[in-house]
Amino acid sequence: MARELSIVGAGLAGALIARLLAQRGWKIDLYERRADPRSGPAIGGRSINLALSERGWNALRMAGLEQQVAAQAIAMRGRAVHSLDGHLDLQPYGLNDQQVIHSVHRANLNRLLVSAAADAGVRLHFDHALRTVDWENSHLYLDTPQGPSQQPFAAVVGADGAGSPLRAAMIAAFGLEEEISWEEHGYKELSIRPGGTSQDPQFRLDPHALHIWPRGQFMLIALPNADRSFTVTLFLPLKGEKSFDKLTTEEAVAQFFQSEFPSAVPYLEDLQQEFVDNQVGPLATLRLSPWHHQGRALLIGDAAHAVVPFHGQGMNCAFEDCAELADLLCDECDLAPAFAEFYRRRKDNADAIAAMAVENYYEMRDHVARADYQWAKQIESALARRFPQRFLSRYAQVSFTRLPYAEARHRGAIQSEIIQQLAQASSLEEIDWQLAEQLIAQRLQPLPSHAQLLNQESGHG
Numbered sequence: 001m002a003r004e005l006s007i008v009g010a011g012l013a014g015a016l017i018a019r020l021l022a023q024r025g026w027k028i029d030l031y032e033r034r035a036d037p038r039s040g041p042a043i044g045g046r047s048i049n050l051a052l053s054e055r056g057w058n059a060l061r062m063a064g065l066e067q068q069v070a071a072q073a074i075a076m077r078g079r080a081v082h083s084l085d086g087h088l089d090l091q092p093y094g095l096n097d098q099q100v101i102h103s104v105h106r107a108n109l110n111r112l113l114v115s116a117a118a119d120a121g122v123r124l125h126f127d128h129a130l131r132t133v134d135w136e137n138s139h140l141y142l143d144t145p146q147g148p149s150q151q152p153f154a155a156v157v158g159a160d161g162a163g164s165p166l167r168a169a170m171i172a173a174f175g176l177e178e179e180i181s182w183e184e185h186g187y188k189e190l191s192i193r194p195g196g197t198s199q200d201p202q203f204r205l206d207p208h209a210l211h212i213w214p215r216g217q218f219m220l221i222a223l224p225n226a227d228r229s230f231t232v233t234l235f236l237p238l239k240g241e242k243s244f245d246k247l248t249t250e251e252a253v254a255q256f257f258q259s260e261f262p263s264a265v266p267y268l269e270d271l272q273q274e275f276v277d278n279q280v281g282p283l284a285t286l287r288l289s290p291w292h293h294q295g296r297a298l299l300i301g302d303a304a305h306a307v308v309p310f311h312g313q314g315m316n317c318a319f320e321d322c323a324e325l326a327d328l329l330c331d332e333c334d335l336a337p338a339f340a341e342f343y344r345r346r347k348d349n350a351d352a353i354a355a356m357a358v359e360n361y362y363e364m365r366d367h368v369a370r371a372d373y374q375w376a377k378q379i380e381s382a383l384a385r386r387f388p389q390r391f392l393s394r395y396a397q398v399s400f401t402r403l404p405y406a407e408a409r410h411r412g413a414i415q416s417e418i419i420q421q422l423a424q425a426s427s428l429e430e431i432d433w434q435l436a437e438q439l440i441a442q443r444l445q446p447l448p449s450h451a452q453l454l455n456q457e458s459g460h461g
């Protein structure tokens with residue numbers, strides 16, 4: 001008989017895990033508080049587009065969806081860094097054309113995943129918002145347009161996002177430990193319309209780059225969309241001299257953008273209207289322990305480990321959860337040890353990407369524009385070329401491999417120390433390469449073979 005599971009939340013992780021498990025013969029009920037995204041326009045919300053990288057692609061591959069997603073994704077080969085004086089610096093993400101990340105449209109990806117879940121036989125219940133759980137009698141209490149509904153469950157997986165009501169119900173009943181660290185910065189989304197004509201729309205900036213206007217304490221970024229527009233995000237302190245708090249009039253907004261982002265202003269035609277219409281979003285890291293209770297309930301994705309968006313890894317990490325969980329849930333296995341094993345495998349890695357995401361904010365908003373950072377990056381690329389068996393940039397480990405996040409962070413810290421030791425030299429010719437070889441041999445284990453291949457100039461695959 002088919003094993004049964006209820007899943008709450010048909011967002012990115014919920015729809016994908018539902019498909020993966022249904023493909024493996026599980027009988028899945030998927031409850032989502034919103035209306036069916038396949039009918040009607042996309043519901044507005046946070047992050048219109050997302051950066052997709054190898055961990056996410058791997059899970060999509062497992063679900064047989066790689067080609068469909070690739071058809072709507074735009075490759076971004078590196079960062080286009082816009083200085084205050086209008087200078088543009090292209091900083092590639094990797095050593096070759098294979099090392100790219102992709103911009104995907106959140107709402108379209110969600111639609112595709114929901115359709116794919118339906119195709120695999122998942123029973124979808126839209127307009128069903130989880131309110132609470134009766135653990136004793138194994139019932140989910142849901143709000144629907146027709147009134148309250150009670151649904152029995154055998155086991156429940158919460159993929160209901162950062163504000164997870166399932167997490168709240170688990171904390172209330174089982175005392176999980178939750179820690180939320182709020183950033184003193186928030187974000188607001190803006191846009192750059194396509195250029196050209198409506199028959200022949202054109203990108204107004206290079207579409208194959210993630211654009212950054214780094215300004216030390218804050219930054220503006222832009223990612224391309226398939227319709228030739230860009231989604232632009234302003235990350236800024238909530239309070240203080242230069243902050244959202246101070247941008248309360250048209251004049252203040254105009255003045256701030258003109259003095260901080262003059263090269264972006266000509267493209268931001270809807271700035272004033274969008275500034276009023278779009279809310280400031282909060283940024284936080286969630287640390288929870290554990291993520292499961294016996295074999296009854298498990299949390300995945302943002303519901304278990306929401307991170308700040310600066311490494312572009314929240315969805316990728318959530319998709320990696322899906323791949324790992326689908327591998328662990330076999331037909332005969334007991335759910336309690338499977339959930340416990342999932343938590344054991346994922347927790348340290350989720351903590352590591354949470355920390356790296358915060359660190360990456362400093363890198364994006366400040367370091368990328370600094371000469372010492374650019375010098376360190378030159379050394380990093382040279383080391384990766386000379387010692388491809390052992391040295392790979394931390395960014396590449398996170399974005400282009402599936403090395404566990406915790407290992408990428410550990411190797412990254414060692415690599416950083418080695419780079420600092422070598423950075424006393426003033427040019428690549430002056431670097432003591434013998435010392436570099438010694439340090440790398442002593443301190444870094446060989447990389448797995450797929451990661452070594454990434455360092456080859458010509459790329460692969």
Ligand SMILES: Cc1cc2nc3c(=O)[nH]c(=O)nc-3n(C[C@H](O)[C@H](O)[C@H](O)COP(=O)(O)OP(=O)(O)OC[C@H]3O[C@@H](n4cnc5c(N)ncnc54)[C@H](O)[C@@H]3O)c2cc1C
Nearest residue numbers: 009011012013033051129130160161301302312314315316
């Ligand atoms: C500004 C910003 C930029 C980002 N950029 C990137 C990026 O470039 N790359 C990347 O990998 N990640 C990025 N992320 C992170 C990414 O958005 C999340 O990690 C990802 O959406 C997590 O997926 P999820 O399925 O766990 O949660 P969600 O996508 O939030 O899905 C949760 C689902 O649960 C539903 N739900 C909520 N409450 C209930 C309820 N009571 N009952 C039933 N259903 C419910 C919601 O409606 C939703 O459909 C970004 C995030 C932000 C805020």
